[in-house]
Amino acid sequence: MQDMTGKNSANGGLRERKKRATRAALAEAAVRLAAEHGADNVTVEAISAAAGVSVRTFFNYFDSRDDAFVVIDADASVRVRQALLEAPADLTPLDALREALAAELTEAERQHELWSLHAEVLRNSPHLLVRSLGAHMADEAGLAETIARRISGTAADRADVPPDEGGPGERGRALDLYPRLLAAVAGAAVRVSVQHWCDRQDELAFADVFREVFALLAAGLPAPER
């Protein structure tokens, strides 16, 4: 190793890694317990115990108990935005976004078991489903800004995606209509694709559903034939 300081070179030091691990452990414990006993019957105490930390520490990682059931992969949106900026310049915004999302979704299928459990938990408690839907859309602002950057397309803008500074605090950017609309519609597309695919899991491949949805969008949502 060429790192004499003891600080890890890979991803930011042992501190960061431990935090990620703790957070992941809490989220996974929450989902597994909820899948087994029902989300309402899972206390913060139980989640914390399963993850091996104190109750107080749980609240250092999540703002509320429900967040542990809802927030799956906090880094997913960052990866999508990065992929969007790095996509070939000759793709239309809609196509570039489709490819970026497709890559992320096939990536997500690697942890298929946890996703299934997660879906089951949300199915069984509408309360959490609503929160989850809302959480997904909270990313939209950031995605819209990235779309705007891709469209404007200057070289300087190709720099790294800034770490998510959270919340609607920063205004003044991404006020354009088109990027926002595209971000919102893409979110809707993902959601509908997953939903439709879940209902007919045996019949269809997810990739096909996903492509059909984006084809409908690109065609301007024409009335279906009968």
Place this chain on the structure above:
Amino acid sequence: MQDMTGKNSANGGLRERKKRATRAALAEAAVRLAAEHGADNVTVEAISAAAGVSVRTFFNYFDSRDDAFVVIDADASVRVRQALLEAPADLTPLDALREALAAELTEAERQHELWSLHAEVLRNSPHLLVRSLGAHMADEAGLAETIARRISGTAADRADVPPDEGGPGERGRALDLYPRLLAAVAGAAVRVSVQHWCDRQDELAFADVFREVFALLAAGLPAPER
């Protein structure tokens, strides 16, 4: 009066009216208090006191404190769906939905003051914004079914919209991809329109923004010119 029973003919008796009034009073009190003191600093006790009922009664009307800030007009979605079924048969699904939503939105501007307060509350607490976004999308399932009915378009289907039976309990219908996608995209369109209009309230008329958004959708979200 030609009603000798004492039971009110208009909308279902005094009991119903009182419940509506109580619910509205609670919701309005919640929004006004939140606008003044910040949503986090408003207790259920304060809301209940302002509405003149007990704390326990508050929880007979809302499942959680936050719901009082989030649920605005529970009947709006029913009106939209009714309008959608009654729209001229020669409109495309996208156009019919646009008109139905436009009617509802101009209707909503009548209570403009409360809506402004409501928007301010959500702006100041992202936590509630997330919940609100999620709540709006919970209607999507119902809207998708109505769209499916309009498309299939038999005479029998033109009957009244059944009272919202709540939740994902009834499956088996509206499994088609297109209605779901249209419902989801329309929801996104409304959201983006409102958002964009709020940012540039002085410059633009809402109706214009709304039309532009649907024009973009109908055109297949082409890359904007530069």
Place this chain on the structure above:
DNA sequence: ATGAAAAAATGCAGGCTCTGCAAAATTGGC
């Protein structure tokens, strides 16, 4: 390595949220 500084985990006190249950008040129909 060692000690000081920074960051994170923990325990605890206390207020608020939410639910189940039973009693009291209100409404509708006779």
Place this chain on the structure above:
DNA sequence: GCCAATTTTGCAGAGCCTGCATTTTTTCAT
């Protein structure tokens, strides 16, 4: 006015969540 149905209310208790002080762990310079 009186009975039945519905709604409101108080109360107890469990659980959620926060602020603060303390302890433990990690980082960094010496």
